[in-house]
Amino acid sequence: MEVEDLKIEPGRANAKPGDRAADFAENTPPGEQIKPTRRSFLRGSVIAAGAAATGVAGASRSSAEALPVPESSMAMGDPIPEKGYGMPIEFEEHVKRHRTDVLVNKQNFSDWSMTPLQHQTGIITPNGLFFERHHNGVARIDPEQHRLVIHGLVEQPLVFTMSDLMRYPSVSRFHFLECSGNGLTDWTKAASTTVQQSHGLLSCAQWTGVPLSWLLAEAGVKPEAKWVMFEGADGSGHLRSIPIEKVMDDALLAYGQNGEMLRAEQGYPIRAIFPGWEGNTNVKWLRRIKLVDQPDQIRGETARYSDPMPGGKWRQFSMVMECKSVITSPSGGMSLKGPGLYEIQGFAWSGNGKVTNVDITLDGGRTWQEAQLEDPVLDKCLTRFRYRWNWEGGPAKIASRAVDSTGYVQPTVEDLARVREITGFVQHHNGIFPWAVSQTGEVTNAIA
Amino acid sequence: MRLPNFGIMVAAGASLLLAVSTLHAETFGDPPTSGFGKPIAEPDLALWDIDIQTPTGKGLPAGEGTVAHGAEVFAERCEACHGEKAEGGPMYGTMVGGIGSMDKNPRVLTPGSMYPYAPILFDYVRRAMPLDAPQSLTTEEVYSVVGYIYHLNGLVEADAKVNAKTLTELKMHNRDAFIVDDRPDTKAERCMTDCQPIGTVADAQKK
Known part of the structure; x- marks a missing residue:
């Protein structure tokens, strides 16, 4: 039941932003799960919205059930507070910074916490x-x-x-x-x-x-x-x-x-x-x-x-963050729910200027196609890219590769390891980052 | 007339915006014609001016410490996190050893093996340690604990005086190991068809 809820629907590219909560809820820590009843409700709307909006040819679609009037249409909303700092709705509470769970420090003073990029819908981080x-x-x-x-x-x-x-x-x-x-x-x-x-x-x-x-x-x-x-x-x-x-x-x-x-x-x-x-x-x-x-x-x-x-x-004083990109959807921990249209989305950036191109591979780097960059494309700023992918259901290895205004092309970790020493705590990892998509749609880290 | 003329405002706003964005394409524009900083004399910044130019030792204060006192300071203020004889504790790994490991995998990184200039440890301990009470050690305590840690690394004799002169003169093993940023160091091609599959670190090490 839970697992069903976690999958990305084909055609979700045109669904509303709020849908992401259900799609990516696999990253929610235990004990912070959204209540199943509301999740199921949300999921139902997503399927309906996705199916209606995309009209993907060939996808087998059964008709949706008749829609009841939503509770929110038959009640007063929350009153406007006298004052307060607005917070995200409770259904988005799983979208949080997390300390790393890979390299866990024994104290949390000299430490770090990480942005949930898989939930970030635009170039600005809240x-x-x-x-x-x-x-x-x-x-x-x-x-x-x-x-x-x-x-x-x-x-x-x-x-x-x-x-x-x-x-x-x-x-x-x-x-x-x-x-x-x-x-x-x-x-x-x-x-x-x-x-x-x-x-x-x-x-x-x-x-x-x-x-x-x-x-x-x-x-x-x-x-x-x-x-x-x-x-x-x-x-x-x-x-x-x-x-x-x-x-x-x-x-x-x-x-x-x-x-x-x-x-x-x-x-x-x-x-x-x-x-x-x-x-x-x-x-x-x-x-x-x-x-x-x-x-x-x-x-x-x-x-x-x-x-x-x-x-x-x-090497010291290596302060510029060189050109880099990553696919944030679909990305590690997600799963695709059956063949069909998926929009590959992600971010590209360069500390040396503007992003000029992002290419996408679906076959582990043998062939590449150019993704669409979304305005605004700004100097030393996150740039969003998109690529429509009709997944036919087989295994795939997807990755993005960015080019910046100096002509620099994002390298692979193999390229980087040829000129640097990869030992211990190695910084400045701007390597192309592949995600493997399994036969059944599970997305996993494929960097090694 | 109280209502503004929105047509004129929009037009004026648009041309202003254009001018500003053109200007900002290359620069932030002219600096303001007046400033708001208040003059202050360097001596009044003495308590703030704690950074040390570590290659020359410039900024190291007068005073000195001893390895023996450093052992006491360490036991009282550092050992709980860094472990007995700085060999690693509940919070952090070892601060001892690793000299000669820089061309091995893994490299063992300690103040003794990693720091190119000995005053780095003085600068860091004085400003940042102990973690629960930074800037609480006296100059003599900082010199002493720095001397103790370098002693544990075999760099300072047990009876050495630790001061600005001796720290600056202490030759560190890693002094000549640093190269200044020379990137970009990769020249990836934007191959679109018939490309090599995305390689791994293991692929690079294989060939």
Whole structure:
């Protein structure tokens, strides 16, 4: 009974967004299941809507039963609360960030939680689902007390209150954020069962704030300043050194995220945004900016956030997140319910520019067809792609491959393993990620 | 007249939007003509200015510690998570050993084997450790516990003084192991037909 409910109906491409709850409920942790009665009700509507809208030729369809008047049509709705912060309806409660269940830390302060990309219907990640990576938990900072300092190789060290910072003219930009460690459990074995686990250290938002170049200009950058150190006010004092060219190019000091102030988990009241660069460079709870002549080479720039290379070497300051894509539907843990039309959906992104093409393979990479990109296609931002697939019922291996505006083509993990050392904690996994579809429609991780 | 003229507003808004988006295609636009930062003197930032330029040791404070005191500090403040003699505990793995493992699989990553510059450990412990009370250790305690961990890694003698000079002069095994980002390092082709199937890491290691 439960299993039946979990399957994706052919023709679901044209069904309403709410249908996804039932389709993807296999990811719901035990004890958080939607009540079966309501699920069955939803499922019934999906079948009816799907069948009516698509008109797939050849699909055997029995007529739907006569429809009763829904309860909601015969009752008053909920009253409008005096005030409150709106939350998703209870039927979507299973859509949550999760800590990894592949590489489980023994503490949850220097840890991470992952975005349920299989439920994300557009390019923007809702703030409550935005992935988290902290080095010593979530700092809670009173904006009245918070201070930001710019000092070091400047003409005049400056201190700012939050109300000072919010007086500046502001800009808004749409950008993805991806943890450098996204996918690190899935190089040599298919460890993750869902796309949330394999790719969920990825989210996207509209960021609002002040260009960092303006504030640095105000402090007066000395010519010998070549790097800029950013440090957080959290208990880890997380810091990274950033080349000044990036800071002066497109970096933001962001206080806004998707139309509201940053969440505490995202660095409230203020964080750095370095578009397209690995998540940990986008320092949260930002308290200090120091202009320097060389990077500090602290732990996070040497022993962490560096990549093993052949010959015992380590690549450091590898901060750009290179072009990547993944199919989010159908993806790991889902199952297709019989042959027919399925829309393959997913996201592509590049830290080096815009996504120009996404190709889809259905046969493990032997042949590829171009997917449709959905507007808007923005610089260093998630781009949605779609491809209509008429699954005939046999085994398939599906994957996406993205190309960006520099001409860079997303590699396979084989390509990456030829030039890097895949040992231990390996970051910057932007390999093509295949999902296997079995004869009976079960979708599983096929990276290895 | 209280009602705005929506026609004019829409037209003006549209042309403004066009101008702004053209401007923003390359840049955020001109910086504002006035700023709101308040001048502050560097000495007033002393408690905040805790990062260390680890290759040169610039920023290491005056003062020093000893390996013996470091063992005491470690037992009291670190051992519960990192285990006896830093060999791994309930929360974290070992911080000892691994020197010489960088061309092996797995590489054993510890401050002794991984850090290219010894002051990295001072910077990290002072700002971030212990996890439940960061920035609570004194300068002498930080120098001492850093000395103790490097001693356990065979890098510092038991009777050594641990200070700015000795930490900066301590030559680490991994110093020359780092290369700066040289990506893109792959050149995948956009093959559409008759392509090689998607390979795995094992495929790369086979050939």
